[in-house]
């Protein structure tokens with residue numbers, strides 16, 4: 001993939017889309033092959049380098065994985081909570097919630113938000129480090145088409161406004177069509 005482009009990962013259920021995203025994001029470790037991001041081989045990084053690498057990747061999980069006991073605001077802050085940051089964490093989280101249209105719900109718990117709103121909180125959280133690489137797993141799954149469309153607009157605006165590279169796993173042909181390219185998997189193999 002070229003930097004600053006968007007690619008859709010498509011393929012039937014079980015074909016390996018989530019697995020590939022987890023490998024690119026260094027959430028799971030490779031046992032074969034190699035993954036090169038920004039000229040670096042991910043499999044060859046030390047533990048410390050991996051931790052630094054993960055902070056350059058934003059990940060939107062297939063199931064939003066929000067922390068149920070934390071407010072929307074605190075969920076967005078959570079990934080940077082243990083770290084010293086050059087920015088004010090709370091301020092940044094509020095800006096991101098504003099970006100995804102949820103500034104007025106900053107104090108809400110996930111259980112008080114709709115699916116689309118939870119998905120937008122998950123996207124705001126993925127952006128807290130201003131990642132050059134954004135990986136999104138079925139970001140429009142389970143959303144009505146209108147909400148899904150606004151999520152796609154948001155993801156593609158990150159490519160356009162911030163030059164982010166965006167990889168999206170999706171079953172949604174409309175979403176795949178809006179990306180710069182698409183890659184199809186079948187049984188764990190690129191077809």
Ligand SMILES: Nc1ncnc2c1ncn2[C@@H]1O[C@H](COP(=O)(O)OP(=O)(O)OP(=O)(O)O)[C@@H](O)[C@H]1O
Nearest residue numbers: 011012013014015016017018019020062138169171
């Ligand atoms: N942690 C794991 N350990 C072993 N096998 C796994 C693991 N996670 C997924 N698999 C298997 O790997 C294959 C690919 O799964 P994966 O979740 O990547 O598919 P997917 O393309 O994302 O499917 P879906 O469209 O349903 O989300 C499946 O056969 C699945 O059962």
Ligand SMILES: [Mg+2]
Nearest residue numbers: 017018062137
């Ligand atoms: Mg999946």
